[in-house]
Amino acid sequence: MRYLEKEISKGRDLETNIPKFMVSMMNIYHRYSYVKLCMNYFTYYEMVGEHKIEDKKLSELTERMNKVIKEIVGEASAETLAECIAETEAVRNEIIHIMTGLTACVDIFNIYEYCLNRVEYRYKDSSEVLQCSDEELTKNVLQYILKDKDNVVINSKICETVRQLPIRMTKSRFFELVKESLKVYKESETGSVDDFLYMLRTVSMLDIPEDAFVFTDNTLKEIYQEFTNADFSELDEDQYNRFSSSLGFATDYIQKEVDCYMLLAENVNDLYVILLSSKEYYGSKMPKILSGFENNQDKLLLEKREEENCKRLIEKENGLFYGVSYDEVCEEIEDGFLFLEGRQEKYAESFQKSEYLLDTIAESYKGALEKLDAAEICESFDRIRKLVSGSIFAEFYEAPKRHEIAGMQYISQKGAELEQELTEFFGKHTKNINRAVMAHILSELPVFFNNVEEIKDYIYHSLTGCRDRAEKVAVTEILTSMTSEDL
Numbered sequence: 012m013r014y015l016e017k018e019i020s021k022g023r024d025l026e027t028n029i030p031k032f033m034v035s036m037m038n039i040y041h042r043y044s045y046v047k048l049c050m051n052y053f054t055y056y057e058m059v060g061e062h063k064i065e066d067k068k069l070s071e072l073t074e075r076m077n078k079v080i081k082e083i084v085g086e087a088s089a090e091t092l093a094e095c096i097a098e099t100e101a102v103r104n105e106i107i108h109i110m111t112g113l114t115a116c117v118d119i120f121n122i123y124e125y126c127l128n129r130v131e132y133r134y135k136d137s138s139e140v141l142q143c144s145d146e147e148l149t150k151n152v153l154q155y156i157l158k159d160k161d162n163v164v165i166n167s168k169i170c171e172t173v174r175q176l177p178i179r180m181t182k183s184r185f186f187e188l189v190k191e192s193l194k195v196y197k198e199s200e201t202g203s204v205d206d207f208l209y210m211l212r213t214v215s216m217l218d219i220p221e222d223a224f225v226f227t228d229n230t231l232k233e234i235y236q237e238f239t240n241a242d243f244s245e246l247d248e249d250q251y252n253r254f255s256s257s258l259g260f261a262t263d264y265i266q267k268e269v270d271c272y273m274l275l276a277e278n279v280n281d282l283y284v285i286l287l288s289s290k291e292y293y294g295s296k297m298p299k300i301l302s303g304f305e306n307n308q309d310k311l312l313l314e315k316r317e318e319e320n321c322k323r324l325i326e327k328e329n330g331l332f333y334g335v336s337y338d339e340v341c342e343e344i345e346d347g348f349l350f351l352e353g354r355q356e357k358y359a360e361s362f363q364k365s366e367y368l369l370d371t372i373a374e375s376y377k378g379a380l381e382k383l384d385a386a387e388i389c390e391s392f393d394r395i396r397k398l399v400s401g402s403i404f405a406e407f408y409e410a411p412k413r414h415e416i417a418g419m420q421y422i423s424q425k426g427a428e429l430e431q432e433l434t435e436f437f438g439k440h441t442k443n444i445n446r447a448v449m450a451h452i453l454s455e456l457p458v459f460f461n462n463v464e465e466i467k468d469y470i471y472h473s474l475t476g477c478r479d480r481a482e483k484v485a486v487t488e489i490l491t492s493m494t495s496e497d498l
Contacts (some may be wrong), residue, residue, distance in 0.1 A: 202413030
């Protein structure tokens with residue numbers, strides 16, 4: 012592999028070395044995803060198998076994935092594999108759509124949790140919480156923030172603190188901070204600006220998909236509607252207790268859903284890579300590239316023993332979803348994992364070291380790629396790299412202008428649009444909700460303090476400016492808990 016990298020980097024014998032390198036990379040991705048699917052597929056069964064799936068949509072998508080997996084452990088033709096790829100992409104797109112809705116639900120209930128936390132002590136004894144002065148608490152929080160030497164950790168703690176502190180600033184100051192944060196992106200691509208704005212819009216409940224609750228328990232939508240109509244400043248104790256119980260149900264439900272869909276997505280991604288990296292998929296479409304398969308059988312093809320072991324394990328796991336007894340195959344599956352121990356890490360290290368050359372080939376050797384008729388396999392590599400990137404829900408298709416440089420005109424326009432939407436939002440919601448939204452947005456901005464003294468002043472003035480005793484107690488308890496966990 013190292014020899015091929017050197018030769019290609021020097022532009023030598025490209026029509027021979029590029030196919031060999033591409034085939035080698037395909038095999039590494041293939042092995043990596045086979046091993047990873049073996050492990051994750053079994054974990055997924057243990058999470059949702061044996062009639063544990065109550066979500067009908069999750070059950071449907073699981074069944075569709077299982078049918079594709081059944082094909083790959085057999086002798087599938089190129090035509091069948093193409094159909095499997097189309098189905099796998101369709102399943103993946105549906106998962107992404109559902110996860111967008113679930114993520115919106117998380118953001119929504121984070122806002123309501125923030126509001127409920129700050130009225131809790133209207134109905135609870137707070138005498139033991141307010142044991143230290145504002146000065147002492149400020150000092151403790153500042154020590155907590157500055158304890159680490161890593162700036163990334165320090166900034167993370169600053170953001171965490173800003174989100175929990177009482178919001179005591181004017182809307183004009185708030186919008187000034189938002190606009191200043193956008194200026195950081197003036198030399199960045201428009202896609203980076205859009206991603207940042209999207210994050211701010213989601214945490215502020217500006218972007219709630221119309222069908223966010225379509226694939227969830229109906230109870231969740233009812234809770235959301237009840238919270239939407241609530242005035243948290245006027246809750247009595249019975250309402251507070253009922254809302255707290257509802258919030259607990261919603262939080263648990265969403266977490267279980269997110270866990271299931273996340274693991275399902277990982278399995279689908281691994282399955283997708285296996286399909287895209289299968290020699291049989293390309294058939295006779297790219298003979299010049301596929302010669303790399305034929306000429307490197309000894310070293311580059313997936314070891315037969317390993318492939319057979321992976322297929323055998325996946326076939327057993329697939330059978331579990333169709334009624335095979337867990338006790339009957341569990342020990343055999345776990346024994347098979349021993350053979351694969353350490354392989355996933357080995358293959359990940361291999362492709363991470365070498366995939367930079369795929370960019371070099373795409374950028375510097377376009378003529379050679381045209382001669383090799385390699386457009387389809389290059390597209391497959393683009394998808395594979397996104398699928399194994401660690402970004403589970405990475406999109407394949409980008410907006411055409413995402414890579415243009417964002418000038419100040421673009422940034423100012425987007426900032427003005429966000430301000431207008433938030434102004435309308437604030438006009439329709441209560442002070443409790445608005446402050447919760449402001450706190451969440453501020454915590455997502457780049458750190459807006461210039462020195463330690465500004466951090467200290469912000470903490471102290473937020474605490475001393477809070478006149479709502481229940482909120483003050485709740486914030487004190489949260490900040491004290493944060494600082495004590497770090498001891």
